[in-house]
Amino acid sequence: MSLFSSVYRERNAEVRATLDSVRCPSPKRVEEILAHSESSAPLSLADLAELLQIGTTASADSDAQFDLLRAHTRRLWRAPSGNSLRYVSPIYVSSYCVDACPYCNFSARRLDTARYRLSLAELDREIASVLARDARVVELVYATDPEYDTDLLVRDVSRAVRAVENLQGGGVLLCTEYLSSHAYEALADAGLRGIVQWDETLDEQAYARWHSASPRKADFHTRMDNHDRALAAGLEVASGALFGLADFRYDALMQVARARYFAEAYGRSPFVMGTARLKPIGGRELHLETTVSDRAHETALMVYKLALPQVGRWLQTRETFEMNLRNLLDGDVFTYSCGDVQPGGYTQINTTSVAGAQFGVNELERDYVDRELATQGFHIDYGWISPAKARVLAVR
Numbered sequence: 001m002s003l004f005s006s007v008y009r010e011r012n013a014e015v016r017a018t019l020d021s022v023r024c025p026s027p028k029r030v031e032e033i034l035a036h037s038e039s040s041a042p043l044s045l046a047d048l049a050e051l052l053q054i055g056t057t058a059s060a061d062s063d064a065q066f067d068l069l070r071a072h073t074r075r076l077w078r079a080p081s082g083n084s085l086r087y088v089s090p091i092y093v094s095s096y097c098v099d100a101c102p103y104c105n106f107s108a109r110r111l112d113t114a115r116y117r118l119s120l121a122e123l124d125r126e127i128a129s130v131l132a133r134d135a136r137v138v139e140l141v142y143a144t145d146p147e148y149d150t151d152l153l154v155r156d157v158s159r160a161v162r163a164v165e166n167l168q169g170g171g172v173l174l175c176t177e178y179l180s181s182h183a184y185e186a187l188a189d190a191g192l193r194g195i196v197q198w199d200e201t202l203d204e205q206a207y208a209r210w211h212s213a214s215p216r217k218a219d220f221h222t223r224m225d226n227h228d229r230a231l232a233a234g235l236e237v238a239s240g241a242l243f244g245l246a247d248f249r250y251d252a253l254m255q256v257a258r259a260r261y262f263a264e265a266y267g268r269s270p271f272v273m274g275t276a277r278l279k280p281i282g283g284r285e286l287h288l289e290t291t292v293s294d295r296a297h298e299t300a301l302m303v304y305k306l307a308l309p310q311v312g313r314w315l316q317t318r319e320t321f322e323m324n325l326r327n328l329l330d331g332d333v334f335t336y337s338c339g340d341v342q343p344g345g346y347t348q349i350n351t352t353s354v355a356g357a358q359f360g361v362n363e364l365e366r367d368y369v370d371r372e373l374a375t376q377g378f379h380i381d382y383g384w385i386s387p388a389k390a391r392v393l394a395v396r
């Protein structure tokens, strides 16, 4: 099996050297890069680094360059009508976690978080609830809960697969901490279609700063190859960084380098790029040294699209709807309701208070979202997974 860790040192050095010498491009240079992006050759990491530099300053000096990026991506991927967004319903199964990420309310160190683990009957009710709302693609979400070994994950996935397998465009995704090859093979056999996992950051020193207190997640190297294990087992992968843990330019470039590595090694790119950005949780400040401004975040979103034109981005409910409306492009993933990011959130099994939620989200009403999206030429596709196990989770 090919492993990203075998090329990590080389890619890391390339990205760091690129960022060492990069400068904010002039408007003329931005036009050159954008014109080149429409040729068959992909943009180089050096070109992308220049574009990312536009996000580092929110001033009149870079407004023209930012506007060029915005106009270009909208021209290519945002028609006046007919743009499609893929919907995923996350179903939280457990909020018990042995890890201690400071940015997450499920951290084992948060003693005041209300924990819950769904029973099988409760899981069935949550699945039925989201299907009744037209969702066809469900994502089972677990913290690092030691109760869930491979057998239990296979049991839950099999149950969800049975619920969606006859629904057009339906499928099951899984969000857990890193797993073994054996686990992914068993889950693929059970009908799982893909995994959702963010790398947090591929900056090893920054990763250690945020995760060294986490007994399982601290293992940067084993975790780094998690997507390889899933891809090798025949699963599709959602990849991405959690912006704000390190220099956002480094994270964006490393994610592009990694997605291109997946395409070379497995013939498959990620089916979506995650775009999560670190936020304070539950009134607790995180004392961020690497805060990512709106300008930086939106620039990174556009750079992902230019670097990986066939791959959508997953715009997050942690962001405001206004922010997402500004940035949505055809083929992106967008979810307006996440079950309050806690177990039992759809059927109110647990608590609806923020005391049980993983982080803060903007839960929205469907009618409102549909109306607002329609004004921008978007509609939501609830069943978008190809019927046959395909090499890529294609939009139908």
Ligand code: SF4
Binding pocket: 097, 098, 099, 100, 101, 104, 105, 106, 107, 108, 142, 143, 144, 177, 217
């Ligand atoms: S981010 Fe995941 S691993 Fe970290 S504390 Fe939260 S649930 Fe646990």
